[in-house]
Amino acid sequence: MAGQTLYDKLWDAHKVRENEDGSTLLYIDRQLVHEVTSPQAFEGLRLADRKPWRVDTNLATPDHNVPTTDRQQGISDPVSRLQVETLDENCASFGITEFKMDDVRQGIVHVIGPEQGATLPGMTVVCGDSHTSTHGAFGALAFGIGTSEVEHVLATQCLVQQKSRSMLVSVDGQCAPGISAKDIVLAVISEIGTAGGTGYAIEFAGEAIRNLSMEGRMTVCNMTIEAGARAGMVAVDDKTLDYVSGRPFAPQADHWEQAVSAWHELHSDADAEFDRVVRIDAASIQPQVTWGTSPEMTVAVGDRVPDPAAESDPVKREGMGAALAYMGLEPRMAVTDIRPDKVFIGSCTNSRIEDLRAAAAVAQGRMVAGTIKLAMVVPGSGLVKQQAEAEGLDRIFVDAGFEWREPGCSMCLAMNADRLEPGERCASTSNRNFEGRQGQGGRTHLVSPAMAAAAAVAGHFVDVRDLD
C-alpha cells in the first residue's frame, strides 16, 4: 500500500465518523472569527438556544471594516460600525476571546492566528473567509467556510466534509536572488490556472518552498484559493517549530515536547501517491506583475502585456480583450511602461514583518515618485506594526513618502474608507485583481512587496533588481 500524504494524515487524525452518504464528520481544532461572516451564525445559535461546543477554540478579531487611520474617531460608516459592534457583543456574550479594535493584538485574522500560536501544526483551522488556506503553511488543514458552517462549527466543533483529491506542487531547485514567495505563487497560478486546483488539496513542496521563511510559505498557501483549491499546505520542518515556539497560544513544557515529536510526522511519506503532480522549475521564475482581472493573468516584469490577437482559443481571446479594456492597457505594451496611481502594501498575503522589511529595503533612501497619488503601508496586525516601528521601518516608509497606517484588511477589498476611485491603477500586494475589488472601476496589479515599493519609487513597474 502506498504511504500517506500530509493531507491524508491530517484528514484521518480529525475523522469523528463516516456518514452513510460517504461524507465525513471532521473535528475542528481552531476557528477564527471576524465581523463580516459571523453575525448570522451567532444569531442562529441564539435562536436555537445553543451554546458553543468548545468556546476556547475560537479566536475573534475585527479586520475587514476597521479604519486604518485615526482609530479614536471610531468607524464612520454605520454598516461597518454595526458589524464591528455586533462582533464585540457576540464575543462578550458567548465568552469568545476577541482582540478588539483598540487591542495591540488586533489584525487580519490570517496574520494573528499564526502570530499568536493559535494556528499550530496538525490542526484543522477554519474561518468564514476563503484565505484561511494561509494557515496550511504550518502543516495544518485549513480552509474557508460559509456563515452556516461557522455556526455549525460553533455549535458542534465539527463540519460535514467530502475529502478532496490531492495535488503536489513541487517548486524544484532554487529561485534567483530577489524572487519572493509572491512571485512563486503567481507563477504557480499561471501554470495551473485559477480553476486548476478546484476539488484538490494542494501540498507545496520542493527546495524553493523549503527555502522560504514561514512568512513566505504563508504567502504561498494564502493564494492557493486563487488557484481554485480550498486548502494549501506545507510539511512541518525546523522553521515551523522555530516560528511557533514560545508564542502565547503555543504548547508549553511537557506538552511542547510531546507536540514536537508528533509534528515531526507531518509530511507526506516518501512513497505517498498524489492524484496530480505539478513540477515547476524555480530558476525560471521572474518577478511577476498581473496585467488582467484574474490572478492567472500574470507575466514577468520584463515581458510585454499579451496580445489577444495571438490567442487561438476564442473564449480566452475574448476574456483577454475584456480584461485589457477594463485595465486600460494596450496589447504588447511593456509592463515597465505601466504607471500606477496608488500603491498598496498590505493584506493577509503580504503584510507580515518580513514583507514590510522587503518593501522598506527598497524604499530606504528613495522617494515615492511625484506621479503616485498615494502609497500606503498597512501592517497585518498591531504587533507587526509594533515590531516594524521598533526596527525603524515606519520612519523609512514615512521619509520616503509612504503613509504608515493602522492594521486591517484596508484596500485589499475596500470595505473601509481605503479604496480606488474609478479608473485608478494600483500596484497592490493583495491577492485578488478582480474587477472592482479595490473600489468600483479600480485597476489592480498584483505584485510582491518589494515590487510594489519599486513601482512606488519609480512611478512605473520595474524589476526591483534593476533599481539603482
Next chain:
Amino acid sequence: MEKFATLNGIVAPLDRANVDTDAIIPKQFLKSIKRTGFGPNLFDEWRYLDHGEPGRDNSGRPLNPDFVLNQPRYQDAQILLARDNFGCGSSREHAPWALLDYGFRVVIAPGFADIFFNNCFKNGILPIVLDASIVDQFFKEVTKTEGYRLIVDLAAQEIKSPAGQVIPFEVEEFRKHRLLNGLDDIGLTLQHADDIRAYEQRRKLDAPWLFDAP
C-alpha cells in the same frame, strides 16, 4: 429548527411566474447582520409604494393596495401559493429567512429554483411541487373563497382541500425526516454528540496540547 407536523393554514395566492430572490427580499437588505426581522420587507418592492431601506421603520410606509398580501383576507397566511420557477436568483438564504419571518411555512408551486428549494428545507419551510393543473385549481378556489385553508400533512404527504379532496405530494425521505423532527444540519450532527465526545477523549490522549487553556 421548529418541527413540522401538520399545518392547517390560510392560503395566499401570488399569481406570478419566475419570482426571484430579489423580489422576495431586495438586495439592500442583504447587508443586515440578522437572519430574522426580514418579514416586514418580504416582497418589499411590491408591497409598498415607496423605497425600503434596512433599519427603517416600516409601519408608516404607504402600502400598495393592489398587492395580494396587503388584502385583509390574506392576513396571517401561512401557505404561499405561487407559479413556476419560484425563488430563482441568488443563493443567499435571506429569501427563506424572509418568508419564514413573515409566517410562511409552506410554499406550493409547479416548480422551484434549485438552490432556493434546498435553502427552504434548511430553514424549516416545506416547498411542495404540484402539477400545474392542481396549482391552477387552488388559485381559482382561493380567489373565490374568503378564508380558504389547506391542510398540509407532512407525515402522510398529503394536502387536504376544504372540499375534502386529497392530493398527495412528493418529498425526499431524509428531508421529510429532518422537517418532522425539526433537525437542521446542526441538529443532525448533534445526534452524533457521543461520537464527538469519544473523539475528544481519544484526542486528549494523543494530542493533549490541543486542549490546553490559552
